[in-house]
Amino acid sequence: xxxxxxxxxxxxxxxxxxxxxxxxxxxxxxxxxxxxxxxxxxxxxxxxxxxxxxxxxxxxxxxxxxxxxxxxxxxxxxxxxxxxxxxxxxxxxxxxxxxxxxxxxxxxxxxxxxxxxxxxxxxxxxxxxxxxxxxxxxxxxxxxxxxxxxxxxxxxxxxxxxxxxxxxxxxxxxxxxxxxxxxxxxxxxxxxxxxxxxxxxxxxxxxxxxxxxxxxxxxxxxxxxxxxxxxxxxxxxxxxxxxxxxxxxxxxxxxxxxxxxxxxxxxxxxxxxxxxxxxxxxxxxxxxxxxxxxxxxxxxxxxxxxxxxxxxxxxxxxxxxxxxxxxxxxxxxxxxxxxxxxxxxxxxxxxxxxxxxxxxxxxxxxxxxxxxxxxxxxxxxxxxxxxxxxxxxxxxxxxxxxxxxxxxxxxxxxxxxxxxxxxxxxx
Numbered sequence: 001x002x003x004x005x006x007x008x009x010x011x012x013x014x015x016x017x018x019x020x021x022x023x024x025x026x027x028x029x030x031x032x033x034x035x036x037x038x039x040x041x042x043x044x045x046x047x048x049x050x051x052x053x054x055x056x057x058x059x060x061x062x063x064x065x066x067x068x069x070x071x072x073x074x075x076x077x078x079x080x081x082x083x084x085x086x087x088x089x090x091x092x093x094x095x096x097x098x099x100x101x102x103x104x105x106x107x108x109x110x111x112x113x114x115x116x117x118x119x120x121x122x123x124x125x126x127x128x129x130x131x132x133x134x135x136x137x138x139x140x141x142x143x144x145x146x147x148x149x150x151x152x153x154x155x156x157x158x159x160x161x162x163x164x165x166x167x168x169x170x171x172x173x174x175x176x177x178x179x180x181x182x183x184x185x186x187x188x189x190x191x192x193x194x195x196x197x198x199x200x201x202x203x204x205x206x207x208x209x210x211x212x213x214x215x216x217x218x219x220x221x222x223x224x225x226x227x228x229x230x231x232x233x234x235x236x237x238x239x240x241x242x243x244x245x246x247x248x249x250x251x252x253x254x255x256x257x258x259x260x261x262x263x264x265x266x267x268x269x270x271x272x273x274x275x276x277x278x279x280x281x282x283x284x285x286x287x288x289x290x291x292x293x294x295x296x297x298x299x300x301x302x303x304x305x306x307x308x309x310x311x312x313x314x315x316x317x318x319x320x321x322x323x324x325x326x327x328x329x330x331x332x333x334x335x336x337x338x339x340x341x342x343x344x345x346x347x348x349x350x351x352x353x354x355x356x357x358x359x360x361x362x363x364x365x366x367x368x369x370x371x372x373x374x375x376x377x378x379x380x381x382x383x384x385x386x387x388x389x390x391x392x393x394x395x396x397x398x399x400x401x402x403x404x405x406x407x408x409x410x411x412x413x414x415x416x417x418x419x420x421x422x423x424x425x426x427x
Contacts (some may be wrong), residue, residue, distance in 0.1 A: 004094040007408050012099040013115060015045030019112070019153050020413020021406055023097060025416075026090065027271035028075055028236060031121040038073035040125055043271050044097060046118045051093070051130045051295035053114045059096055059103055059325060062088045074128045075235075075272070079215040079351035083232035086215065107193070123270045125176050127213055129350045132266070133171040134209075134242060134258075134341060135358045136160075137333035139286075141361035144373045161290060164333040167359075169242075170263040174354065177268040177417045180361075181275050183395060183424040184264040186248035196251060203246035203378070204393040208369030208401060210328055211356035212335050213272060214349050220324040222346035227298025230336040233349070236272035239401050239417040240356045243267065246372060246392065269401075269417040277412050281305045281405040285334045295344050301336040303329045305367035306414075308360060310369070310402045315396040323374060326360050326367040328403070395423045 003009065004024065011023040021027060025106055026042040026049075033050075034037060049338075051070040051303035054060045064366040069078050078086065092198045105109060119233060142165075146155030159165065175181075183204055189196045219225065225233055242262065249261030285303045301308045306328035311320035333341075340354055359369040368374045371392050378391035393399070398420040404413035 002276060002279065003104060004091055004276060007410055009094075009379040010099050011044065011097050013044050013047055018411070019045045020411055020415050021045055021271070022410045022412070023094065024407065024410055025273060025274045025277050025412045026094060026097070027076075028216045029276070030124040030126045032040050032124055033116060033121050034315065037275050040070035040072070040075055040078065042093060043118070047094070048116045048118055048121055049097065050114050050116060052108075054093070054096065054104075056113075057110055060089065060092055061275075064090055065089050069334070073333050074352075075354045076128050077211065079235050081126070082216060086235075087276060090276060095389060097120070101373055103426050107289075111358065113413060116219055117408070123176065125174075126270060126272055128329050129171040129174055130350045130352050131356045132171040132174060132356070133336050134169045134358060135333065136165040136216075136358040137331045137338065138357070138359055138369070139332040140330060140363060141359040141369060141373065142416075144361060144368065148258060148355060148372075148377050159286075162292065163259060163296070164338045166256045166338070166342065169266060171354065174266045174268060175419075176268060177266060177415070178417075179419060180422045181243055181265040181267070181419045182250065182422045184245050184260065184425055186245060188247040189251045199244035199250055202392070204370045205244045205246050206310065206393065206399045206420060207242040208242055208308060208326060209240035209305070209356045209359060210237055211241050211268060211354050212237050214339070214353040214355070215351050218351065219343065220346045220348045223343070223348065224346060225339050225343045225349065227336045227340040228300045230339045231275070231300055234275050235341060235351070236274045237278065237414070238272055239269040239403050239414045241267040241399060241417055241419060242356060242359070242402055243419075244370070265418045265419070267417050268354070269414050271415055273412065273414055278304050278405065280407060281412070283329055286330070286332050288332065296337050296340060298336060298340070301334045302329060303334055304405065305329050306403050306405050308369075309318045309401070309421070311400045312390070313398045313400070314384065314386065314390075316387055316388055317384045319385075320400050321384055323382060324367065324369060326362045328357075328360060328361060330362045330367070331357055362397050393421050395421055397421045
């Protein structure tokens with residue numbers, strides 16, 4: 001067993017028993033202390049570990065780790081390093097925070113500069129995102145949406161079972177947890193209308209997704225990443241809310257797919273759960289029939305047992321009300337296959353590229369990962385404890401997503417990604 005995943009290892013830092021961020025997790029992130037500036041760190045319970053201070057104290061001497069790698073205000077300089085260097089750095093950080101290591105534990109002055117209360121810092125976007133691709137990898141979601149618009153017989157397009165469908169998203173509008181999302185304006189064709197109109201989106205939706213960041217040295221144009229090499233190219237995972245304007249999307253998506261319906265905001269959780277921390281929860285992928293082409297096969301292709309939940313608050317319903325419980329393991333196409341398909345053409349990768357899974361829906365109504373499905377295109381509204389009903393999102397609503405892997409007496413979690421819907425700007 002990787003010692004960083006050993007559930008018996010404990011830390012001298014106080015970590016609540018139900019925390020998403022125990023010693024076995026140590027997710028990567030970026031924060032600003034009270035004095036300003038951007039710092040790279042990991043999260044442990046309700047504390048942030050300043051990795052730059054650890055390096056300056058000469059406690060992070062790892063072969064191949066540049067001395068100033070955590071001083072750049074984003075994780076990109078660390079993400080570009082080879083997998084063996086990143087893993088060695090994580091192992092050393094884990095060792096320093098373990099209760100059987102005295103290097104940091106017994107130096108009170110250094111501890112006060114390294115271990116900072118989360119409440120006293122501002123969490124920042126962890127990565128300078130170079131590029132963003134969103135996939136469409138849940139068979140249940142694709143079937144549900146296809147059934148609504150084309151009927152059961154033609155629910156899945158002919159290519160869907162042969163390749164991971166994806167589209168190029170907008171990296172500049174990716175935001176972190178807590179960032180409000182303004183209702184978009186756009187062009188729509190109302191039901192029974194002959195001409196389009198312009199105005200605020202009326203059918204605003206969320207999509208429950210997860211995403212991974214790529215890592216390692218940039219690949220050259222023309223180079224592919226095979227399925228069985230993807231493990232070394234995936235840095236870690238985050239929660240993703242792919243906000244969607246369904247009425248704008250319906251009018252614009254043919255023939256080239258989503259554009260303005262998706263480009264106004266995509267929210268991610270700010271702490272990147274390391275690839276290594278997820279390995280105890282690795283599971284065999286969903287059986288695929290027909291068998292994919294050889295470049296999409298691989299012995300290392302896998303999924304993960306990650307519980308996912310979505311809750312909703314409204315101006316009247318202040319207590320978060322759960323509306324969806326799903327699981328990452330439902331995805332048909334794996335991250336390994338997504339990466340292999342993305343690069344098979346020779347498309348080059350850079351550290352910090354974000355790739356999202358597409359909506360993660362399960363086999364029953366309670367596991368559907370969007371309001372489009374949960375309300376079946378608005379025909380079966382959700383009933384809230386406040387007495388309100390929702391077909392799609394209203395101004396003032398907040399969507400809260402969370403996810404975790406359940407270990408033996410501990411959780412490796414992702415925290416939350418939440419966002420409140422603001423009214424559209426004046427047109």
